[in-house]
Every structure is written in C-alpha cells, then in structure tokens.
Amino acid sequence: MAPAPRRLVLVESSPQDMPFASGSPSAQPLAQAWLQLLDAAQESVHIASYYWSLTGSDIGVQDPSSQPGEALLQKLQQTLDRNVSLAVATSHPTLARNSTDLKMLAARGAQVRYVPMGHLTRGVLHSKFWVVDGRHVYLGSANMDWRSLTQVKELGAVISNCSRLARDLEKTFQTYWVLGAPKAVLPKHWPHNFSSHINHFQPLRAHFDGVPTTAYFSVRGTPRPTWSPAPPWTALQPPQRLLCPQGDSRGASALARLWPGGREIPAVPGGGPSSRDRWPGRCLGGLQTLCQVGSRAPAQDWGGWGSASSSVPLPLCGEGRKKVAGHAPQQMPFPQGLALQPGLSRDLVSGQGCGPRRGVALSRCEALPGTGDPAFSGKSGPAPPPTSPGSTCPAGSQTLEGGCTEGSQVLEPGVQNRGSALRDLSPKQASPPQLCPHGRTRDLDALLMVMREARQFIYASVMDYFPTTRFSHPARYWPVLDNALREVAFDRHVQVRLLVSCGLNTDPRMRPYLQSLQAFSNPAANISVDVKVFIVPVGNHSNIPFSRVNHSKFMVTEKAAYIGTSNWSEDYFSSTSGVGLVVSQRPPGAGPGVSTVQQQLRQLFERDWSSRYAVGLDRQAQDCTWKG
Structure with a gap:
C-alpha cells in the first residue's frame, strides 16, 4: 500500500467574539487539529509545553469557553485508555500552580517530567510542540491552556506523515526528557543520538501535497x-x-x-x-x-x-x-x-x-x-x-x-x-x-537568515517586541532583530511590516521601540517600515485573566515561512528553550488551487493587518483598550 502523502497544514485559534470580514482567509481550527492528532495516535504522544491549564477550575473561572480545553483533556484520557503512551515534558516551577491536569493524566498512566530550566539555565521551558507516533508533528504558539483555544489568538502548523521531521523533533523532546530526570545535570557533550542532520544548510527536501518543500526545525541556543x-x-x-x-x-x-x-x-x-x-x-x-x-x-x-x-x-x-x-x-x-x-x-x-x-x-x-x-x-x-x-x-x-x-x-x-x-x-x-545538540540551527540564526534572504517583503506577527532584555535587571540593549529589520529595509528596500500585540497586560515600555522602528520608514528613499498593534476586544470576557491577546509568533517572506514559540526580546533567545519551524515551498510545484505555505501565511497576516483590530501607532490607546 502506498504511504500516506506528507501534508503541512496551518492551524490557528481566534478569540471568541472577534469576527473577521466575510470571506477572509482562515486556517484549520487549532482545537480540531489537536483532537485529530489524538484520534490518529496509535503508539505514542509526546508533548512539550510551558504549562498545563485545560479546565476553567484551574484558574477559578467558570466560563463556557473552557469547554474545548476540557474536551481535549478528556480526549487525552481516552487516548491513554487505548494503550497509547503519553509523555509530557513541562517547565518547573509551573505558572499553573492550581492545575490538576498532569496529576490526573499521570494517574491514568501518563509519564510526566518537570524540567527545572530555572536551575539549569536560569530560564524556562518555553517550547510548545507535539510528536505523535514518530510521524506527525504540531508546533506553534499555543500552550496547553483552554484559553489558547477560545480566548487567545494563536498560530501553528501540523505536519502529517513525515517521519524524518517527526523523528528529528523527537530528539529535541528527548533532550528535555533527559533534563527532567532526577538530579539531571547539563551534559558536557550531547551523545550522537541527539544529533541532527537537518538544518538550514541541509534542510529536509520532500514533497508536501505535491509541492516541493524544504523544512527544518531551529532550536533555542546560546544567547546572542x-x-x-x-x-x-x-x-x-x-x-x-x-x-x-x-x-x-x-x-x-x-x-x-x-x-x-x-x-x-x-x-x-x-x-x-x-x-x-x-x-x-x-x-x-x-x-x-x-x-x-x-x-x-x-x-x-x-x-x-x-x-x-x-x-x-x-x-x-x-x-x-x-x-x-x-x-x-x-x-x-x-x-x-x-x-x-x-x-x-x-x-x-x-x-x-x-x-x-x-x-x-x-x-x-x-x-x-x-x-x-x-x-x-x-x-x-x-x-x-x-x-x-x-x-x-x-x-x-x-x-x-x-x-x-x-x-x-x-x-x-x-x-x-x-x-x-x-x-x-x-x-x-x-x-x-x-540548548541545541549537534547539527542544529539556532532559532535566532534561523530568523536572521530568513530575513537576510528576503528580497520583497518581511511580515512578522509577534506578541512582544523589545530590542532589549525584559527580565534582567538592569536591562540590557539587544538590537539584533531590530537592526536586521532596519538593515534589509535600508540596504535592499525590502518592505517590512510588524504586527505587535496590544492587550491589558502589555508592557507600555514597548511603545517607544515601536515608534522608533516606525520612524525609520522613509518613502522618499524607498524605505518601507510599518508597525501596527493588534487589539483583541475584551467585550464580556473581562472575567478571564491573561486572555484576549494575539499570542502568535511567526514571520513570512516571499521565500520562507517561520513559525516559532518565542517573543522577540533577548531573554527568549538566551535562557529559554524553544523551537521554530522554517518552511519554504517552490511555486512551480504547486498545481491549480494549491498555494505555498508562504502564500497561505501571507494571506493570514494580511487579513490581520487589514482588519479593524490592527491599528497604527498614532491611533493606539495607551491602555490598549479596543475602541471599535
């Protein structure tokens, strides 16, 4: 029997009561994609996630929008009942201190390891990915949180029937698993079985839905x-x-x-x-x-x-x-x-x-x-x-x-x-x-190389944008990504658009940095840099903390798509662990009605950019409150 074709599907979640214009492009709903992955699982499900909070009771909230998260938790229990192994690597200490999700799953047979990244690297495990049966992968911005399914805007990708990429990402999961063992220490050298031969210079080359594709995973490395x-x-x-x-x-x-x-x-x-x-x-x-x-x-x-x-x-x-x-x-x-x-x-x-x-x-x-x-x-x-x-x-x-x-x-x-x-x-x-064994491309390098190879446009959507550290005292200046955007706009006249989240918990110190980047634009010199903020209306959901925000972390150019797990400040590229996916598809291989992943991601970005929820800096309310 012929093997199932490889597929790559963009997935997203949109907060409730935040409709886009009729006919707008959309991706597969994230909740649906996760349930489908669990239905497809036959042997194993391995999940790396920052924290777990799949029920409203975890945060003391009774709200109908928690139902998809609770359904996912139930599906995970049913998956264990089918003798499918479940292994979870999560950060310790956890943000969700009142969550009982992992205790409940462990009681049903799940294996859970709490990775003390704070002790090992003074950071956190910030990765968010699944590996199913060594064949299927999810990677994106969403945590294992019910709010990620109904109250927070997220974006990711599901790769199906690609064992080479799945096994490659599994090696990253195994690094977390090793570090979550009792009394684990940082190895001086990672063993060869953690090595990768898939990276920026040697990406996977295959056909996804008949489209010639190159792809690789980047991981968080040393601070830059x-x-x-x-x-x-x-x-x-x-x-x-x-x-x-x-x-x-x-x-x-x-x-x-x-x-x-x-x-x-x-x-x-x-x-x-x-x-x-x-x-x-x-x-x-x-x-x-x-x-x-x-x-x-x-x-x-x-x-x-x-x-x-x-x-x-x-x-x-x-x-x-x-x-x-x-x-x-x-x-x-x-x-x-x-x-x-x-x-x-x-x-x-x-x-x-x-x-x-x-x-x-x-x-x-x-x-x-x-x-x-x-x-x-x-x-x-x-x-x-x-x-x-x-x-x-x-x-x-x-x-x-x-x-x-x-x-x-x-x-x-x-x-x-x-x-x-x-x-x-x-x-x-x-x-x-x-935080990256042999052969890996570091996440920051992947971002910079995607920027450097762009010749027409760079569109990026991130929750936070700081050319500094955010969580160190005193703060340090870190203009690496900021300089890279300015450089491509100035030297190669690449159109740069940056869409940054603005919510009730947004740090107001970010605004001057956005204004500075916007001020770099100079149409007379063919320098095009535009910045907008994306405001999710709170509406009648004010009872739900840390929600109603655009949590996506992606970038797209005419040549490549990058989907990651990190905000753009120095801390996320130094002490945290995380993973990115870089994909490039060739248009000549796309048949009628088939668009490349770059085209699909660009359409989603442009939908957000042109929506009424994206506003220029001159219109932004200081408190990021939606004005309608």
Missing part, C-alpha cells in the same frame, strides 16, 4: 547579546560546560560556496568576523584567522569592526604576510590527520602558494576535532565529540551556527556590527549552556 569591540586575539577562557556540542558541516564548505572567486576575509578578534551577508553562518572550527585566496576584496567591503585595528583584513599570503596571534603564517599550528576540503592546501595554511584557489588559513587549529568534521573531511555523518578541551571553537568558546562564543561573548551572524554595537557581558550576564 551584542558586545563592544574586543582587543584582537583575546585570551581564551576556561572551558565551559556545553549543552550544545559542535554543529556539523562547518565553515570550509560554506566558504567555498560563498567565495567561489576568492575573497579576503577579516581577521577574527575574539571569535569571528561580522561581515553581513558574506559570513557563511558557521562556526569555523576555532578559526582565529582566515586567509585571503585569489583576488583581494577591499577592506571597506567588509565593514564590521569600526575603527578598531582588527577591522583591516590581514592578508596572510605572498608579500602581505603578517604575524597574527603570535604565529607567523608558516608557523600556524595544524592538527595531524586533518583532511582538508578539496580546494584547500597546506600551502595556503603555511602562507605560500596564493594562487586563484579557494581556501582558508587556520590558526589555533589544535582546537579542531580532527577528521570528524564532515566539512573538512568530506565525510557524512556527525563528528565525534571532541575530548577536553576539544571543541570546534577555541577552548572556552561555544559553537554557534553563525560563529563562536569567546567566553561570554557571542558573534552575531549576518548582522553588521559597527563601532559600539558590540559589547562585553559581565560575569553574571554570561551565556548559559546552549
């Missing part, structure tokens, strides 16, 4: 703060405990693709260059120096390090050789047994033979794990965990899809950091261990 220019060749810090071992297919192959004609790359002070679109988005295996190969690009082409002396590219070949990090080029250490990517040669490493070939020069190569790196060895499969202090970044640094951390410093991928746009972190602000 900005830092001030560090002195060149900062001293390496003591090794840190890693929750994220080295990623796969690091920079050599990416460099070969991005610089086919040969370019000069800046020296890497304290971890790596920030060269806008030219940075390949890989940890370059402890690179502290990259070598010019073939033709030389002008220094100003790279921007990046302001007036610091390290902003000048350091040619390591021919007459331009310079001493770097205490090594003359011909003296740079090179590990024994490291097989070079085709096109690289020891001549380049030694600073000789600078013909029109592709290549990189490496220093501090003793940090590389040998031939285990597929990008250098040409072999497939994950690299074995290095022995101490081995890491694919220098000792004491951590691997990132966009670079390496150096102690508490983190390289921002794809964002040009000018002058004081970089700064150091104090010890108490240092990066917590990473």
